[in-house]
Amino acid sequence: MMLQQVGGTASNxxxxxxxxLLSCETLSHGGKTFYQFIPYRYGPYSFTLNQETDxxxxxxFLEKGLDNRWNLTPLGKNLDIALPNDVSKDICQISEIYGKLSGQKLINLIYDKYSWFTINSDLPGRKRKRPVAEKSIYTAGYEGKTVDEFLNLLMESGISRLIDVRYNPISRRYGFHKSTLLRLCSSLKIDYQHLPGLGIPGSEREHLGSDHQYTSLFENYRCSLPSREKDLTNVSRLLKSEPSVLMCMEANPEFCHRNVLAQHLTTLVDMPVKHLGC
Incomplete structure (x- = not known):
């Protein structure tokens, strides 16, 4: 709808x-399931929004020109989009206030007002220093988060390495399949490491429901850790070398093996456990 408001064409x-700006400066924030943004080369960017344009x-409905402009096709121009009234009004408001500004003016305006989004800037003289976390055994789950929200959490927390401890790193949620996550992390200067030897096969997680079943699963996993010496040595080295996070899917660490792993690692490295995003 925003592209319709500004005449059907705009740069990426x-x-x-x-x-x-719709997400930050309106009461609707674009709606309950609107995009999240990360600091990128020229300010706020959404990997999810870019993927959905494809x-x-x-x-x-849309064409992307050689000049990196988005152009509505006749089908896109005639598309009837049903949005809540408050979101429609806010889109019109943003279009009226900012619709005629060039890309460079929008960058300058946002950089002046939202300095966090300068930390990965390609523009000289406009780059804020990126935070660096104290060494700890950080853990995080991506359940319920977009990849943009999740990666922004890592950067805000000062994390520079993601250690994926899923046995099978696939996901139907965009951005969390291993190959995609590796690419996105690389573009944000976050080192991605996958250690499947520290995961739990999906076959062992089937039909989990009761507290007793979780307790049994995690107790078996805990007992198996001493036999995973090579992987434990590797993850200990990674944790010591730079601020790193153990990543899996579950939002609540109490229902995820990463918490069992983190507690075991405290016996190998002198660091506390800290769960991000809880």
């Missing part, structure tokens, strides 16, 4: 910045 950069292109 402009659309990203308008969407960001879907619009495949379905014939």
């Amino acid at each position: 950069l402009q659309m990203m910045k308008w969407a960001f 879907s619009l292109i495949r379905n014939g």
Whole structure:
């Protein structure tokens, strides 16, 4: 709808910045399931929004020109989009206030107002220092989060390495499949490491429901850890070398093997356990 409001064409950069301003400067924030943003090369950016534009292109609603502009097709211009009234009004408001600003003016405006989004900037003289966490055994789960929200949490927490301890690193949620997550982390200068030897096979997690079943699963996992000496040595080395987080899916660490692993690691490295995003 925003692209319809501004005449059907805009640069990728402009659309990203308008969407960001919609999320930050309106009462609706774009709606309950609107995009989250991370600091990127020219300010706030959403990997999820960019990925969904590819879907619009495949379905014939949008074209991406050689000049990196998004252009609505006739099908896209005539698309009737049903949005809540408050979101529609806020889109019109953002379009009226910022719709005529160039990409560079939008960058300057946002950099001046939202300095966090300068930490990965490619623009000289506009880069805020990135936070660096104290060494700890950090853990985090991505359940319920977009990849943008999750990666922003890591950067805000001063994390520079993600240690994926899933046995099978696939996910239907965009951004959390191993190959995609590796690519996105790399673009944000977050080192990605996958240690499947510290995971639990999916076959052992089937039909979990009761507290007793979780207790039994984690007790078996705890007992198996001494036999995973090579992987434990590797993860200990990674934790010591730079601020790192053990990542798995579950939001609540009490229902995830990463918490059992983290507690065991306190016997190998002199660091406390800290759960991010809880």
